[in-house]
Amino acid sequence: MIQSLELENFKCFEKIKIDFKNLTLLTGVNSGGKSSIIQSILCMKQNFEILNQFPDTIEMLKSKNYTDFSIGRIGTEGKYTNLGTANNLLYENAEDDFISFRLTLEDKEKKKGSLFLKTQIDKNNPKYLTIDNSASKIDFTKILVDEENFSYLSADRITPKLQYDYSKENVLKGNLGNKGEYSIHYLAVNSNESLKLNELKHPNSNSLSFRENVARWLERISIGIDISSGVNDEMQYSYLKYSYNGGKEYFPQNVGFGITYVLPIIITLLKAERGDIIIIENPESHLHPAAQAEIANLCCKVAAQGVQLIIETHSDHFLNAIRVAVKNKIIENADTQIYFFTKVEQKSIAEKISLDSNGKVDKWPKGFFDEWDIQLEKLLW
Incomplete structure (x- = not known):
C-alpha cells in the first residue's frame, strides 16, 4: 500500500504531503x-x-x-x-x-x-x-x-456499444485498461471463477461466482438487471448483453448509459484481493444519487478487506454514504481519510478531514460539500 x-x-503544488489509508477520498x-x-x-x-x-x-x-x-x-x-x-x-x-x-x-x-x-x-x-x-x-x-495488483480507472470509461476490446495478454494480468476497455473480456473469461475475497459476496447471490456477484451488485444500480458476456476469438472482440427479470436480452445501447459506465468499477472492485491498489476517478459519473451511494458502500466493503482505494470525487452522496458505512461499522473510521483541495492566492493546498466512529466530519471548511446549504438558504430567504 x-x-x-x-x-x-x-x-500546482509548491510543497505537499498526503497520507493514505485503506480508503482515501480526494475532493475539492x-x-x-x-x-x-x-x-x-x-x-x-x-x-x-x-x-x-x-x-x-x-x-x-x-x-x-x-x-x-x-x-x-x-x-x-x-x-x-x-x-x-x-x-x-x-x-x-x-x-x-x-x-x-x-x-x-x-x-x-x-x-x-x-x-x-x-x-x-x-x-x-x-x-x-x-x-x-x-x-x-x-x-x-x-x-x-507489480502490474497485477494495481488498477486505475480514469473518468473516461467505456460506453454502450456492440463490441468491446479483446486482449488475452491484459486479461491474464487482470489489467482492465484505464478506461475499463478490457473489463467485458475479463468478465467473459472469468465468469465462472470464484471471488478472491469471500467477504464481497452479495447477500442475494447463490454462490461465489464472479459473474453472478457482478450481476447482483449491478442490480443495486438497476433493479432486476442481469448480464451475460462473451468473446469472439476469431474476430477478436468481446460483447455484452443485459436482461431484466429473466426477459429478453438487450445490447448496451438499449439500456441506460450509466449502467455500462459503472460496470468496469464493479468488476474492478470484485476482482480485487488483499494488498491491491485501486485508483478510481469520479465513480459517481452518470449515476442516480442512490446508485452513487451503493457504489460508495461497495468501495467501503472492499477497502475494509485490506484493498487500498484512492478515489477522486465531487459527489456529496458518495461522501455521505462513506460516513454511513463508518457508522454502520462496514469500515473503521481509522481506515478512511479525506482531503479537500482548494486554492489560496493561486497556490493549491489540501486540508485533511477525518471521520469519527459515528461518521461525523471533524470540520467543514468553506467549499467542502456546502453548496446544498448555500442554495437552500437562498430559497428560504
Missing part, C-alpha cells in the same frame, strides 16, 4: 490539484514498470551505479498517464527547476520502504526528467513494478 506521498514543485474545487496527486503516482508507477523490464536496471538505480543516461531519467508519457512536456510539470513560481517525488510504501508482508526522486528538467529532451543521482534514494520498488 501507499502510506504517503510528498511532492515539491510539481504542477476544479483545478485544485486532485488529479495532480493521482498523476504523480501514475507517473512513478509507469516508469518503474518499464524499468523493471530490463535486467538489473532497478538494482543499478538503487546503487546509483549507472552511466547510461536513459536509465537515470523519468518519462512524462506512458501506460497510465501522459503529462506532456516536463516544463508543464514545474510549479509556476518555483525558485529552481527541480521536481521531487517521495513515496512511502508497505507491501503485503508489511515490509516498509520508500522512494525519493529529485529530478530536473531535461533541457535536451522535454519529455524526460533527469534523476539527480546524488540526492535520490530508491530502496523499495516492489509495489511500483
Whole structure:
C-alpha cells in the first residue's frame, strides 16, 4: 500500500504531503490539484514498470551505479498517464527547476520502504526528467513494478456499444485498461471463477461466482438487471448483453448509459484481493444519487478487506454514504481519510478531514460539500 506521498514543485503544488489509508477520498474545487496527486503516482508507477523490464536496471538505480543516461531519467508519457512536456510539470513560481517525488510504501508482508526522486528538467529532451543521482534514494520498488495488483480507472470509461476490446495478454494480468476497455473480456473469461475475497459476496447471490456477484451488485444500480458476456476469438472482440427479470436480452445501447459506465468499477472492485491498489476517478459519473451511494458502500466493503482505494470525487452522496458505512461499522473510521483541495492566492493546498466512529466530519471548511446549504438558504430567504 501507499502510506504517503510528498511532492515539491510539481504542477500546482509548491510543497505537499498526503497520507493514505485503506480508503482515501480526494475532493475539492476544479483545478485544485486532485488529479495532480493521482498523476504523480501514475507517473512513478509507469516508469518503474518499464524499468523493471530490463535486467538489473532497478538494482543499478538503487546503487546509483549507472552511466547510461536513459536509465537515470523519468518519462512524462506512458501506460497510465501522459503529462506532456516536463516544463508543464514545474510549479509556476518555483525558485529552481527541480521536481521531487517521495513515496512511502508497505507491501503485503508489511515490509516498509520508500522512494525519493529529485529530478530536473531535461533541457535536451522535454519529455524526460533527469534523476539527480546524488540526492535520490530508491530502496523499495516492489509495489511500483507489480502490474497485477494495481488498477486505475480514469473518468473516461467505456460506453454502450456492440463490441468491446479483446486482449488475452491484459486479461491474464487482470489489467482492465484505464478506461475499463478490457473489463467485458475479463468478465467473459472469468465468469465462472470464484471471488478472491469471500467477504464481497452479495447477500442475494447463490454462490461465489464472479459473474453472478457482478450481476447482483449491478442490480443495486438497476433493479432486476442481469448480464451475460462473451468473446469472439476469431474476430477478436468481446460483447455484452443485459436482461431484466429473466426477459429478453438487450445490447448496451438499449439500456441506460450509466449502467455500462459503472460496470468496469464493479468488476474492478470484485476482482480485487488483499494488498491491491485501486485508483478510481469520479465513480459517481452518470449515476442516480442512490446508485452513487451503493457504489460508495461497495468501495467501503472492499477497502475494509485490506484493498487500498484512492478515489477522486465531487459527489456529496458518495461522501455521505462513506460516513454511513463508518457508522454502520462496514469500515473503521481509522481506515478512511479525506482531503479537500482548494486554492489560496493561486497556490493549491489540501486540508485533511477525518471521520469519527459515528461518521461525523471533524470540520467543514468553506467549499467542502456546502453548496446544498448555500442554495437552500437562498430559497428560504
